[in-house]
Amino acid sequence: xxxxxxxxxxxxxxxxxxxxxxxxxxxxxxxxxxxxxxxxxxxxxxxxxxxxxxxxxxxxxxxxxxxxxxxxxxxxxxxxxxxxxxxxxxxxxxxxxxxxxxxxxxxxxxxxxxxxxxxxxxxxxxxxxxxxxxxxxxxxxxxxxxxxxxxxxxxxxxxxxxxxxxxxxxxxxxxxxxxxxxxxxxxxxxxxxxxxxxxxxxxxxxxxxxxxxxxxxxxxxxxxxxxxxxxxxxxxxxxxxxxxxxxxxxxxxxxxxxxxxxxxxxxxxxxxxxxxxxxxxxxxxxxxxxxxxxxxxxxxxxxxxxxxxxxxxxxxxx
Amino acid sequence: xxxxxxxxxxxxxxxxxxxxxxxxxxxxxxxxxxxxxxxxxxxxxxxxxxxxxxxxxxxxxxxxxxxxxxxxxxxxxxxxxxxxxxxxxxxxxxxxxxxxxxxxxxxxxxxxxxxxxxxxxxxxxxxxxxxxxxxxxxxxxxxxxxxxxxxxxxxxxxxxxxxxxxxxxxxxxxxxxxxxxxxxxxxxxxxxxxxxxxxxxxxxxxxxxxxxxxxxxxxxxxxxxxxxxxxxxxxxxxxxxxxxxxxxxxxxxxxxxxxxxxxxxxxxxxxxxxxxxxxxxxxxxxxxxxxxxxxxxxxxxxxxxxxxxxxxxxxxxxxxxxxxx
Amino acid sequence: xxxxxxxxxxxxxxxxxxxxxxxxxxxxxxxxxxxxxxxxxxxxxxxxxxxxxxxxxxxxxxxxxxxxxxxxxxxxxxxxxxxxxxxxxxxxxxxxxxxxxxxxxxxxxxxxxxxxxxxxxxxxxxxxxxxxxxxxxxxxxxxxxxxxxxxxxxxxxxxxxxxxxxxxxxxxxxxxxxxxxxxxxxxxxxxxxxxxxxxxxxxxxxxxxxxxxxxxxxxxxxxxxxxxxxxxxxxxxxxxxxxxxxxxxxxxxxxxxxxxxxxxxxxxxxxxx
Numbered sequence: 001x002x003x004x005x006x007x008x009x010x011x012x013x014x015x016x017x018x019x020x021x022x023x024x025x026x027x028x029x030x031x032x033x034x035x036x037x038x039x040x041x042x043x044x045x046x047x048x049x050x051x052x053x054x055x056x057x058x059x060x061x062x063x064x065x066x067x068x069x070x071x072x073x074x075x076x077x078x079x080x081x082x083x084x085x086x087x088x089x090x091x092x093x094x095x096x097x098x099x100x101x102x103x104x105x106x107x108x109x110x111x112x113x114x115x116x117x118x119x120x121x122x123x124x125x126x127x128x129x130x131x132x133x134x135x136x137x138x139x140x141x142x143x144x145x146x147x148x149x150x151x152x153x154x155x156x157x158x159x160x161x162x163x164x165x166x167x168x169x170x171x172x173x174x175x176x177x178x179x180x181x182x183x184x185x186x187x188x189x190x191x192x193x194x195x196x197x198x199x200x201x202x203x204x205x206x207x208x209x210x211x212x213x214x215x216x217x218x219x220x221x222x223x224x225x226x227x228x229x230x231x232x233x234x235x236x237x238x239x240x241x242x243x244x245x246x247x248x249x250x251x252x253x254x255x256x257x258x259x260x261x262x263x264x265x266x267x268x269x270x271x272x273x274x275x276x277x278x279x280x281x282x283x284x285x286x287x288x289x290x291x292x293x294x295x296x297x298x299x300x301x302x303x304x305x306x307x308x309x310x311x312x313x314x315x316x317x318x
Numbered sequence: 319x320x321x322x323x324x325x326x327x328x329x330x331x332x333x334x335x336x337x338x339x340x341x342x343x344x345x346x347x348x349x350x351x352x353x354x355x356x357x358x359x360x361x362x363x364x365x366x367x368x369x370x371x372x373x374x375x376x377x378x379x380x381x382x383x384x385x386x387x388x389x390x391x392x393x394x395x396x397x398x399x400x401x402x403x404x405x406x407x408x409x410x411x412x413x414x415x416x417x418x419x420x421x422x423x424x425x426x427x428x429x430x431x432x433x434x435x436x437x438x439x440x441x442x443x444x445x446x447x448x449x450x451x452x453x454x455x456x457x458x459x460x461x462x463x464x465x466x467x468x469x470x471x472x473x474x475x476x477x478x479x480x481x482x483x484x485x486x487x488x489x490x491x492x493x494x495x496x497x498x499x500x501x502x503x504x505x506x507x508x509x510x511x512x513x514x515x516x517x518x519x520x521x522x523x524x525x526x527x528x529x530x531x532x533x534x535x536x537x538x539x540x541x542x543x544x545x546x547x548x549x550x551x552x553x554x555x556x557x558x559x560x561x562x563x564x565x566x567x568x569x570x571x572x573x574x575x576x577x578x579x580x581x582x583x584x585x586x587x588x589x590x591x592x593x594x595x596x597x598x599x600x601x602x603x604x605x606x607x608x609x610x611x612x613x614x615x616x617x618x619x620x621x622x623x624x625x626x627x628x629x630x631x632x633x634x635x636x637x638x639x640x641x642x643x
Numbered sequence: 644x645x646x647x648x649x650x651x652x653x654x655x656x657x658x659x660x661x662x663x664x665x666x667x668x669x670x671x672x673x674x675x676x677x678x679x680x681x682x683x684x685x686x687x688x689x690x691x692x693x694x695x696x697x698x699x700x701x702x703x704x705x706x707x708x709x710x711x712x713x714x715x716x717x718x719x720x721x722x723x724x725x726x727x728x729x730x731x732x733x734x735x736x737x738x739x740x741x742x743x744x745x746x747x748x749x750x751x752x753x754x755x756x757x758x759x760x761x762x763x764x765x766x767x768x769x770x771x772x773x774x775x776x777x778x779x780x781x782x783x784x785x786x787x788x789x790x791x792x793x794x795x796x797x798x799x800x801x802x803x804x805x806x807x808x809x810x811x812x813x814x815x816x817x818x819x820x821x822x823x824x825x826x827x828x829x830x831x832x833x834x835x836x837x838x839x840x841x842x843x844x845x846x847x848x849x850x851x852x853x854x855x856x857x858x859x860x861x862x863x864x865x866x867x868x869x870x871x872x873x874x875x876x877x878x879x880x881x882x883x884x885x886x887x888x889x890x891x892x893x894x895x896x897x898x899x900x901x902x903x904x905x906x907x908x909x910x911x912x913x914x915x916x
Contacts, residue, residue, distance in 0.1 A: 154882050
């Protein structure tokens, strides 16, 4: 098992390198210069500019620049924000927990909805419940997160006035503060969670239907185990294997949804940091946040691979 | 009283094209401790008949339309799946055709055998494990105590079928239904598995319903034989009687299609095949279903369905030819 | 069926709408700002008193056009890469599939945002603010969504390549290009059409998302996402402003997804019961 995890790690590294390569060359190919702001700033004398360019190696051949950049990134030297004059890594570390908290709880919510609904629908294919679940799932993933977000604000904040629609991150303590923190997270987590639950329900249902007609399920039924046990122990256990992969493939979309959700509810996570940095032309932050998102996707893929190996003994023993 | 007595069983499937009459009025009975072979081409309904006994067919689209399945004097047809759970594995064990796909790939074979024991008998986890190892030893799996924790993919096809047999016999059922248990295996392994089944039968004294399409297997194992064609029983007889005096043209065709190596060269006849193929059972032909392929077909054969009737003690068949003689 | 009719209605509305509803998209009438639906303004007005129906018809053209164009880009790139990977038996095939997997694990939206951030000024200078953004958005969305098509095409190629009729063509001495164009591509078309249909919906969502984040089309180009972006700060006083464009996006996407699903059912023989 540990050997398997190690092998997966070795596969993750080239894809991280590949992503960094893509990012770097996109940046290098882009018209304009990350230092154009300095160049147009008359207060910076040309010789300082030239020194800066030399220091950052902007006149070197492109592969050397990539290696320099990669080395700097690997050492944790991510540059500093043009706008807030803070090191990029501190800025991101400040914001990252909020994003992970929102994304994590919404994934949890999605799983809590998708697994029971998908499993139940698959055991009664074409029943009323199944058709309802299917329809809702279909509508759910056709509704873009920004529109559900707005609908939720309209219904729960404007009309019913139950929940706050602006996320505040004032530090505090005590039970009322904690409740407030939970209350304000309800809507963003719901928006993201329901969106995820919709596609997950479809994955779970179709994976269950694929497994339910296999021979070993008949074997299990022939043992007189009872419907519930057959479904949970024999069908679900096997159906989860492809579902894990499909959920991992969804991760890029999840983080996309997180950016939108953070923007709508003004959650101070790395998604809204990305948007504000783009609007402020803050290149180092844009680069770093994009790279962090890429790392998160690779990380979740890695987790999915490990789960996959744990769920499927055929993989880890090979 | 027979252990299992199936009377007039009809199992139909609803498909897009219409009602598929997979099993259409089948009578089969098995006595205690007896080996009964059910033979016929693929698609003749023998597997569906067997699966209907424990309601293991998918319902819907499948449905038992008519008939009764008496097991120890109790009709299984009206029972719910939940009620049948007490009979499954405990009273009637099942061995499936495909050892490669009939075991759950993510559970160890030990777990899969033990869960049957734990369901039906008041045993602790430890006792279940011990009984499982004991069963694996009985089906001659080397190093049973170690292999019990292995996964199905770590076993060969023949070994997996041994595991399936151990699983089906774990609760000492009174009847074991083996659905083509050797078809998916290598020829050399086939004989070993049949010997093992025979051996187990002698040890536990259970009845065996062996479903097969290979007449060679029938000759080797059966005491009584039921021949099925297109969802119906066409002939039934003790094994010697069937091979010595086959009466239905379809049975005769089946027996002629067995390669003989015991005859010397000049006595060898050409291996005969039965022309045509099994009719599609959505709109089966009126009259005898074998008539379109039958060399002896008469005009009555396409008009009236022949009934299964006794022509000698223990020998029944359904053909109009017998009427004429 | 219903979804096909809905989609056709929507397309018809944005195509011929301007000839029937001849209200300018940019007539400012601050006095009549933020009105709910009325006879003069069936969809109401925004904060500047601009007619929402006219703006939505105009924006719908752009949103649907972006969806279609981006789909064409992704299908073209996907088919090309999938076909190359499917025909080559050596290292090239593996390299292309590795690239496909790499792109699949890229975080789409951040990358989309970054690309637009980096390139928008350059293209704006060449093609003008609207044209530049259109080309950029289409290329970027299409360029980040070709992977499913590539995988599908490759899988189809791998199985079709060994089929008898292709072998027959090969035996008759057809060149590889001819084999692909005449014999394999037409047979791989079904799944590609389905993937393409769903791509249209995805591209519409992507464009709306960009516009909604304020990073798509400029403010004077009212795409559906852009209208929603402008409306989101007035939810308490003018909810109609957000509901109409949001509803339009939803209807378009649901209709397209349903059509894709229907096509899949129609083309997929592996149906249950």
